[in-house]
Amino acid sequence: MSLGTLRFALAHGIHPPVRERDVHATPTPRLGGVAMFAGVLAAVIAGSFVPQFQAAYDMPLKIVALLGATGFIVVVGVLDDLLDLDWMVKLGAQLVAAGVIAFFVVRITSTPNPFGGIAVGSSQMSVVLTVITIVLVMNAVNFIDGLDALVAGTTIIGSAAFFVYIAFMTRSLGQLDTYFSLASILTAIVVGACVGFLPLNWHPAKMFMGDAGALMIGLLTATAAISVTGQIDLTVVGGRSQLLPAFIPVLLPFAILALPLLDFVLAVVRRLLNGQSPFAADRKHLHHRLLDMGHTHLGAVLIFYSWTIVVSVGCLLFLVLDEWVAAGIIGIGFLVCAILTALPVSRRVWHSARRLAGLRAAERRARRSAPELTDAEERR
Secondary structure (H helix, E strand, C coil): CHHHHHHHHHHCCCCCCCCCCCCCCCCCCCCHHHHHHHHHHHHHHHHCCCHHHHHHHCCHHHHHHHHHHHHHHHHHHHHHHHHCCCHHHHHHHHHHHHHHHHHHCCCCCEECCCCCCEECCCHHHHHHHHHHHHHHHHHHHHHCCCCCCHHHHHHHHHHHHHHHHHHHHHHHHCCCCHHHHHHHHHHHHHHHHHHHHHHHHCCCCCCCCHHHHHHHHHHHHHHHHHHHHCCCCHHHHHHHCCCCCCCHHHHHHHHHCHHHHHHHHHHHHHHHHCCCCCCCCCCCCHHHHHHHHCCCHHHHHHHHHHHHHHHHHHHHHHHHCCHHHHHHHHHHHHHHHHHHHHHHHHHHHHHHHHHHHHHHHHHHHHHHHCCCCCHHHHHC
16 A cells, blocks of 8 residues: 555655755655555454454444544645645644544543542543543654654554553453453554555655654544543552552553653743744754754664653563562663763764863973973064
8 A cells, every 4th residue: 555655646746845844855755644544444444354353343433433533634634745734724623533533432531540540520521631632642743753764663662562551451351342442453553554654664765654644643542542541440450450550551651652742842832932833843853853963864763762662661561570670670771762862962072072182182292392492582
């Protein structure tokens, strides 16, 4: 599907011009999201024939609404990639897609915490929280889509970790209900779509997923997370399994999206302080800063992968290891990632220090070798 979409885009010249904030230098097709959606659609249809997933298909309206919202946001993303839509139009479309999910697919019915779930007070509040969460995640994922294979790779890592978590949760509860089955399907589909697209998106990318792909990944990832985190009673889970610390259902979804959410928050604060729209484009995202620090394109992507692995896999360690051991491993991972992130700066500081020391040594040698001047010569 990805190859067919690439050939179609190249044959018809569907590749927007390079923008000032872009990292790539040559026009590149951005229809990867269309190919990914075709893969998602095919996977959802194929999933209906898997007996283990039948619980999610018992209510066809959920699946139809999910595909409708996803298709809608993909269309809006393609239009934005080609026409550069106004940010208010994009935000309105995101609210519509998120609203469809909240009304017809799944919504946050409780806000979990380490001491037990807190039920949302009303259905209206449930819808509002769900819509805000989905829109936030969609924009967070879209904001980091600035380097080849960045979103696809980090999504594969984080979603794979979340799928493992769902498997642990399913075994703990002893059953696979509608929401858990839906989360499993969506997570597996997201991983599969990203794996299929990654070869064409690897640096140097032949095709980008564009806003269509990034928004779609954000929508499906948020829906899968809400299907688990916003639906479970942590007091029941904690009482039936010692392998699942109560804070993991809250921590893991945020851990997987830690870097996109951090970039989103920093970008919004930065733009508001500068008197700009929070959705105004610029070249100051985290991946841009890594490039400015001296990382190569591929190096910056691998740095993101490293942080994502440490955070998401680190959360899973709490399921199988003692808490102090898991925390220690995560701490070591953070230290290694911090060193790798700061390595170009450290190299520049080291080389600058060496050059400065060399200059000073040369000056001292010049002074020692220079002939002493007489008083008359110094006066002249």
